[in-house]
Amino acid sequence: MIQTEQHGAVRVIVIGNPPVNALGAAVRQGLAEAIAKAEADDATRAIVLRGAGRLFSGGADIREFDQPSIEPFLPELLDVIEAGATPVVAALHGTAFGGGLELAMACHYRVAAPSARLGLPEVRIGLLPGAGGTQRLPRLAGIEASLQMILSGDPVTARQAATSGLVDRVIEEARLTEDAVTFALEVAVPGGPRRTAGLAPTLEEGAFERAAERSRRQAGLDAPVACLEAIRGAVELPFREGIARERALFERLAKGRQSQALRHVFFAERACGKVDDLPQDIRTLPIARVGIVGAGTMGGGIAMNFLSAGLPVTLVEREQAAIDRGVAIIRRNYERTARRGRLTQEQVEAAMALLSPSLAFEDLAACDLVIEAVFETLAIKQEVFRRLDGIVREGAILATNTSYLDVDAIAAVTRRPSHVLGLHFFSPANVMRLLEVVRGAATAPEVLATAMATAKRIGKVAVVARVCHGFIGNRMLEPRQRQAERLVLEGxxxxxxxxxxxxxxxxxxxxxxxxxxxxxxxxxxxxxxxxxxxxxxxxxxxxxxxxxxxxxxxxxxxxxxxxxxxxxxxxxxxxxSGITQRAIPDDEIRERLLYPMVDEGARILAEGIAQRASDIDVVWVNGYGWPAATGGPMFWADGIGLATVVAGLRRHGGDTAVSNALAERAASGRNLVS
CATH class of the missing domain: 1.10.1040.10 (N-(1-d-carboxylethyl)-l-norvaline Dehydrogenase; domain 2)
Structure with a gap:
């Protein structure tokens, strides 16, 4: 995992731990040994630390947070690096996130390729940088930049990092090692290396007040409050006392339910892309051109996903006015994004150049994937699929964007049910991350694998669902809506x-x-x-x-x-209706809305509609705005106790009896999320 190369008087230490060079226990042990050997070598005047492959380091191995700690701990290792007599230069490329950036900040100097992105995203999983990040970043980049980076979790570019002082020099990507070695020799001068802990943080007037105002949007979350408190320590306390405060705050957050929930979501989003019965080496079908039927709000939004990914799209409508309106909306959405600085005008024009509007179904003939986005009526969708089946080339995939309807009934009107599935985008389709991939009874494994790969290509979080009314998300929405209507009738x-x-x-x-x-x-x-x-x-x-x-x-x-x-x-x-109205307390309203959703989720799991409970959580967090800090409905239910949910359902008397799937788990003490 750790390799070393000698470049004259400079020892180059390379971190290799695919796919993101995570700083797990074995990497930390190897790094400690490599640093110690370089320090003990009289012929080595400086050390360059870099990552193998496409990036420096994606940070700590989050899986270790819930396991017994293994020495050397990352904070202690970074202290050793910083205290060393031999100057250490971090050579950054790709990404340096979380513990990876904390490692770089413990080095005495930093150089970066123009492509490098540096960030501390821990707040997004309910934590703060726990290996000195809240103390070293203010000493390098100042309080204002530190507050922005740590509270938002957003990365900065190499150029921005150089402007703030976080990076000492931006160097050529193609000469990363060579230029880092040259820089290391420049700073290997008598007097010892510059240590970050010895620097004084720059406090810009009003920085904390501005940060507190921005963080109001994160009300109710523990991590932003702790981040502010830790960063204040960089100003108010000596370095060692600031580190102690940071560590105490980190440990409190790590044990808290919010961080556990956010880490659950983090891992759930990575697990949902794995389909249990698909081999890892399964062949996927090539997708070079996409067709979309329907240029309304949903069809246009779907089109933007593929255009933004560089895929040409043929967009078909029945009438010229409808196609003109759809194209105009797509352009307007892109122009709005450009005005916000998220796209250049050249990127807007490049995306629009990939769009081919048409009034002819025949223009879809050569597409590799055609998505139907017409009115939510089974008969209409079936007629569209009959037409597509006779036009689109054999071997192409036909997908329906239905929210509720029977995908198998739609597939049955074609001669290719093996190449039909559901791709349920959420509105606005060009913004929402979730994609429910609905696997029909006849959907071929390679077609499902292609859909999942395509979802990743267009930046979606894809969850596989089997066929039922409403699939995962909308099926769980229905009992909530029924309860909401009963509640207003009752008062x-x-x-x-x-x-x-x-x-x-x-x-x-x-x-x-x-x-x-x-x-x-x-x-x-x-x-x-x-x-x-x-x-x-x-x-x-x-x-x-x-x-x-x-x-x-x-x-x-x-x-x-x-x-x-x-x-x-x-x-x-x-x-x-003979209903006597009464005042209904908030607790009852909340329980009657949410508990039936949990019960429906348990049914979905028992029926095999969803692969795993965490997939249900991914659907609700990314598609319906369920608060991620509670982990999603299944994780949340485990936290309050399934026995509590069952008792509440029975107390309030839902539309149906408590499912056996939920009652049995509650009785046996098992959770929904294993």
Whole structure:
């Protein structure tokens, strides 16, 4: 894992631990030995430390956080490196993240290739840099830059790092080792190396106040508060006392439920890409051109994923006005991103040049993957697939973007059910990370593997689901929505139900979500009987945000206010239904909304719709805004206890009995997330 090379008077130590050169126990042991040998060699005037492959180091091995510690510990190893008499130069390329950057900061000097990105992302898993990062970064880059990097977790470029003082010199990528060796000889002068711990941090006026204001958006999270406290230690305390404060804060966070939850999500997002019954060496199909049927909001958003990844897209619509509108929206979205500085105008034009709008299905013939994004009606989707099956080349993949419908019934109208599956993008499709990959009964293994590889190519977090109504996410949404409607009939107001979920950490409540999606989604005016609250609202012309009247009233800026008309309608409906209304406490609202979701998740697991409980958590965190700091519904339920969930379901009396899948786990003391 550790290799050494002698370049004259400079010892080059190379960290090799694929895929990210993580600083696990074996790497730390090897690094300690290599440094000690170089220090003991009188012919070695300086040391260069670099990473093998494409990057310096992705940081600590997070899996070790929940295991017994193995010496040498990273903080102690970094202290040894910094205290050494032989100057150590970190040569950075690719990424230097987390413990990798902390290692670089413990070195006496840093050089970086222009491509290097440096960051401390620990706050994203509920931690703070725990190997001296909160103390060394302020001494190199100042308090302002340190607060920005540590509280956001966002990386900086090599040029930005050089401007702040974090990096001493930017050097050529192709000559990384050679130029680092040259630099090491320049700094190997009498008087000893420069040690970061001996530097004084630069405190810009108002830096902490500005950081506190920015971190209000992270209210309720423990890690940002601890990060601020640790960084203050760099200003208020001597280095050693600041390190002690950092370590105490780190250990407190690491044992806390928030960090455990965020680490669960971290590993769950990496596990969800593994399909249990697919061999690792399975052949995938080439995807060089993508076709999309439907240029509406969803179709256009889907197209942007592929255009941004450099894949040409043929976008088909029935009418010229629809295709023109769709192309205009795509361009407008790209232009907005460019104005925010996230794209150059050249990148915008390059993406748009890959788009081929068309009114002819025949133009999809040569596509390798065609995604249907038309109206959510089975008969319409089946007709689209019949047409595609007769046009698109044999061996190409046909995918439906359905949110609920039977993928097998759609595949059955084609002569290629083995090459049909669901690709359920979430709106807005060009922004949301989640992609549910729905595996049909006949979907071929190589087709599924290709879909998963393509999802990764376009930057999505893909979760495999089997076929059922609503798959994973929307299937769990339905019992929550039923409970929400029962709650308002029993006396809770829509705004109270929504508030309870927002207080829990969700971005919006069920009635806000219904208004956003449109109350008339799936509603048929011809067959409507006013038998449900939603039907009654639609019959009154209350269709949601689209016309300014749903469960809420909306102004021209779509700001919502409680609707007296809706509250009166709910009261009248309750009276006609024989329901006595009462005040309902927040705890009951929360339990009645969330516990049925957990029960449905247990059913999904038992039926094999999802591969693993953590996949369900990935769906809800990335597709529906479930607060990541609770780990997702399955991890959260384990934390409060499955017996508590079962007791709550029985106490409140849900629409159906508690599932055997959940009741048996609770009775046996087993968790959902193993």
């Amino acid at each position: 809770a107001r829509p705004q109270d139900v929504d508030r309870v979920l927002r207080d829990f950490g969700m971005p919006m409540g069920p009635f806000q979500m219904a208004d956003l999606a449109g109350l008339d989604l799936g509603w048929d005016e011809a067959s409507s009987s006013g038998g449900t609250l939603r039907e009654m609202l639609c019959e009154r012309g209350r269709r949601g945000q689209k016309n300014g009247r749903g469960y809420y009233d909306y102004d021209d800026e779509r700001n919502r206010t409680a609707s007296g008309e809706v509250e009166a309608l709910i009261r009248d409906f309750a009276v006609r």
